[in-house]
Amino acid sequence: MITIAGLTRSYGLRPVLRGVDLTADAGSITAIFGPNGTGKSTLLRVLATLIRPGGGTVSVAGCALPEQSEAARSLIGAVLHGPLLYSELNADENLRFYARLYDLPAPTARIDALLERVGLTRRRRDPVRVYSRGMQQRLAVARALLHQPQVLLLDEPYTGLDPAGTALLDAVLREQAQSGAAVVLTSHDLEHGLALADQVVVLARGRVQLATPSHEFTPEAFMARYAEVVA
Amino acid sequence: MKSLTWLNIAAAALLATSLALVWFAAPLEASMGAVQKIFYFHVAAAWVGMVGFLITFVVGIIYLIRPNPKLDWLGAATAEVGLLLSIITTVTGSIWARPAWNTWWTWDVRLTTYTIAILIYVGYLFLRGAIEDPTRRARFAAVYGVVGFISVPLTFLSIRLWQSIHPAVIGTATPTSQGGFDMAPIMALIVILAQVTTVLVFAALTATRYRLLELQDQVDAQRALALQAESDLPSHSPATASVAK
Amino acid sequence: MKRYFKVIGAVVWKDLAAELRSRETVSAMIVFSMLMVLVFSIALELNRGARESTAAGVLWATALFSGTLGLNRGLGREQDRGTLEGLLLAPADRSALYFGKFLSSWVLILAVQVVTVPVLSVLYNFNLAQPLVLLSLILGTLGYTGVGTLLSAVSAQTRARDVLLPILLLPVSVPVLMAGVQSSGGALAGEPWSELMIWFSLLVTYDVIFLAVAVMVFEAVVGE
Numbered sequence: 048m049i050t051i052a053g054l055t056r057s058y059g060l061r062p063v064l065r066g067v068d069l070t071a072d073a074g075s076i077t078a079i080f081g082p083n084g085t086g087k088s089t090l091l092r093v094l095a096t097l098i099r100p101g102g103g104t105v106s107v108a109g110c111a112l113p114e115q116s117e118a119a120r121s122l123i124g125a126v127l128h129g130p131l132l133y134s135e136l137n138a139d140e141n142l143r144f145y146a147r148l149y150d151l152p153a154p155t156a157r158i159d160a161l162l163e164r165v166g167l168t169r170r171r172r173d174p175v176r177v178y179s180r181g182m183q184q185r186l187a188v189a190r191a192l193l194h195q196p197q198v199l200l201l202d203e204p205y206t207g208l209d210p211a212g213t214a215l216l217d218a219v220l221r222e223q224a225q226s227g228a229a230v231v232l233t234s235h236d237l238e239h240g241l242a243l244a245d246q247v248v249v250l251a252r253g254r255v256q257l258a259t260p261s262h263e264f265t266p267e268a269f270m271a272r273y274a275e276v277v278a
Numbered sequence: 279m280k281s282l283t284w285l286n287i288a289a290a291a292l293l294a295t296s297l298a299l300v301w302f303a304a305p306l307e308a309s310m311g312a313v314q315k316i317f318y319f320h321v322a323a324a325w326v327g328m329v330g331f332l333i334t335f336v337v338g339i340i341y342l343i344r345p346n347p348k349l350d351w352l353g354a355a356t357a358e359v360g361l362l363l364s365i366i367t368t369v370t371g372s373i374w375a376r377p378a379w380n381t382w383w384t385w386d387v388r389l390t391t392y393t394i395a396i397l398i399y400v401g402y403l404f405l406r407g408a409i410e411d412p413t414r415r416a417r418f419a420a421v422y423g424v425v426g427f428i429s430v431p432l433t434f435l436s437i438r439l440w441q442s443i444h445p446a447v448i449g450t451a452t453p454t455s456q457g458g459f460d461m462a463p464i465m466a467l468i469v470i471l472a473q474v475t476t477v478l479v480f481a482a483l484t485a486t487r488y489r490l491l492e493l494q495d496q497v498d499a500q501r502a503l504a505l506q507a508e509s510d511l512p513s514h515s516p517a518t519a520s521v522a523k
Numbered sequence: 524m525k526r527y528f529k530v531i532g533a534v535v536w537k538d539l540a541a542e543l544r545s546r547e548t549v550s551a552m553i554v555f556s557m558l559m560v561l562v563f564s565i566a567l568e569l570n571r572g573a574r575e576s577t578a579a580g581v582l583w584a585t586a587l588f589s590g591t592l593g594l595n596r597g598l599g600r601e602q603d604r605g606t607l608e609g610l611l612l613a614p615a616d617r618s619a620l621y622f623g624k625f626l627s628s629w630v631l632i633l634a635v636q637v638v639t640v641p642v643l644s645v646l647y648n649f650n651l652a653q654p655l656v657l658l659s660l661i662l663g664t665l666g667y668t669g670v671g672t673l674l675s676a677v678s679a680q681t682r683a684r685d686v687l688l689p690i691l692l693l694p695v696s697v698p699v700l701m702a703g704v705q706s707s708g709g710a711l712a713g714e715p716w717s718e719l720m721i722w723f724s725l726l727v728t729y730d731v732i733f734l735a736v737a738v739m740v741f742e743a744v745v746g747e
Contacts, residue, residue: 057502058411060412060498060499060501060502060505061502061505062502062505095612096611096612097608097611097612097747098747099747117614118614120612120613120614121614123612125612127605127608128605129604129605129606129608130605131605131606131608131609131612132606132609133537133541133604133606134604135540135541135542135544135545136537136540136541136544140537140540144533144536144537145609145613147529147530147532147533147536148530148533148534148610148613148614148615149613149614150526150529150530150614174544190609342740342743394694394697397693397694398694398695400690401687401690401691401694404683404687404690404691405677405678405681405687405691407683408681408682408683408684408687409680409681409682410682414680417743417744418677418680418681418744420743421673421677421740421743421744422674422677422691424736424740425670425673425674425695425733425736425737425740426694426695428732428733428736429694429695429696429697429698429733432698432725432728432729432732433697433698433701435698435725436697436698436701436702436725437701439701439705439721439722439725440701440705
């Protein structure tokens with residue numbers, strides 16, 4: 048579903064990604080770990096078609112980037128650092144706006160179902176500016192799922208979520224993987240990520256230092272390995 | 279020695295020769311006196327400056343279709359030199375206006391268009407200075423180099439239309455009075471020489487500026503390599519990291 | 524094609540709905556316009572004769588400067604809150620996004636004129652709301668907003684954003700200012716259509732050229 052080979056990318060003069068190789072299959076969850084500033088966000092932004100790869104080959108949902116970015120966009124859903132929401136509009140209006148951008152045929156039923164799924168049905172008429180950080184994050188997830196993407200990219204999606212929100216997002220991501228989507232997320236919580244994901248990846252110094260199935264590790268072993276790889 | 283150095287030497291020599299000819303060999307024009315000597319380089323600076331902006335425009339279009347940093351360096355260089363020549367044009371034009379039309383400033387079509395063009399390309403340089411990422415800087419500069427240049431003929435047209443309704447020239451002479459002197463053969467020769475000189479000076483300055491931007495890019499690339507080498511080392515050993523710098 | 528207009532409509536609807544709730548941009552633009560009218564009146568110490576000949580100039584200067592304010596916010600806010608990424612993630616044609624942002628800014632700029640024109644008419648004591656003056660405003664602000672939307676996308680992504688937009692936009696807009704002032708000033712002075720037509724054609728030419736160029740290069744500015 049996602050195939051990356053030799054991906055490089057600099058920001059201005061600073062090389063951030065320096066030859067990333069990675070694959071993520073349909074129906075699986077991949078968790079990417081790594082210290083701050085190692086290019087996790089950059090990697091997701093390349094996959095989301097927001098920035099061009101500097102070199103190497105990238106294929107997302109069968110589309111080569113950057114050549115087929117246009118086609119890829121309708122197959123990709125993304126939760127990035129910002130919630131990508133308009134604070135003056137309410138939850139309903141935000142989703143309706145994005146539904147029109149994605150040209151969804153029957154948005155109302157889809158929006159109702161998603162708001163119900165993320166537990167915002169009661170607050171759907173409130174403007175987003177009065178939402179808590181966690182509620183905004185739930186709505187951001189609903190926004191990303193709107194067009195039933197085949198590839199779901201999430202940049203530190205658990206920030207700001209309370210335990211209930213975390214459990215909800217876990218369940219939603221598992222559902223997405225079960226229905227055949229490739230889910231890729233970045234996280235700083237090693238233990239939680241290991242438990243959730245099928246594949247764990249450690250990114251450091253602009254390269255993939257480790258990419259293995261998560262069942263190969265106990266949490267303790269993984270933490271030790273992570274410390275070793277990142278040092 | 280490098281060809282760039284030879285170009286600079288040739289441009290400097292030719293500039294000195296033609297200036298000397300303008301000052302000492304060219305006859306004093308009867309009705310306007312010494313100020314008429316501005317004319318030689320005023321006209322040359324005017325059209326060569328506009329050619330500079332034209333190159334920035336063309337190079338910008340090519341860049342937007344097929345990005346290449348060399349095009350960006352060239353566009354930046356010609357915009358800078360074009361700006362310099364336009365400022366020379368406006369200043370000499372204004373000095374010309376004083377005896378010819380009895381005022382330092384007139385809303386003459388050409389003078390005004392050049393002044394607005396100067397403002398556009400000052401904006402172009404501002405824009406370049408406000409962006410750090412080289413590719414983004416190149417892209418945005420290309421866009422503004424295109425948009426800015428397209429507005430120049432429209433500005434010229436609108437001022438010309440405006441002029442035809444409100445004649446703005448103060449004093450006795452008409453705006454065409456600059457053609458109103460007789461040209462001796464020696465003057466015609468110096469006119470041609472001044473054009474050639476200005477083109478050569480333009481080429482030399484552009485090539486030098488281009489070379490500087492190229493070198494700047496190489497320095498930046500070296501720095502990027504150093505950064506890369508630094509981050510490859512274990513982060514907790516500052517002693518080795520500082521060696522890499 | 525239907526889909527293209529759907530995207531334009533969605534962006535316009537979203538911008539205007541958000542503006543209708545907060546009224547932040549439009550109210551700032553109106554207050555700024557009123558202040559400019561006031562400043563001009565004081566600075567120029569206008570007698571009746573001078574007022575008539577300068578009214579068109581004051582009208583246009585006010586429209587352009589308050590317009591910069593609105594344009595700066597249009598894409599600046601999308602950039603600030605990261606929603607520009609939301610737009611770019613969508614499988615929507617970049618030129619449709621451009622037209623959406625352009626139209627919503629244009630509507631705001633025209634909405635401000637709905638206030639400025641009557642106020643100026645009252646203060647200057649003669650009617651500015653004449654068909655040809657309004658046509659000149661509509662045509663002039665169209666081209667101005669067209670380039671302005673493009674250049675605001677440029678300036679929003681630089682370090683110097685707030686100061687940069689007017690520096691980039693105003694010199695490029697000189698033809699609009701000239702044609703706008705001449706056409707509306709001529710209309711106020713009662714010049715016949717045959718005299719004014721040339722200015723209106725210049726406005727239309729400017730609009731066509733700059734909208735076309737802006738649409739073509741917008742992708743280079745927002746997308747990478």
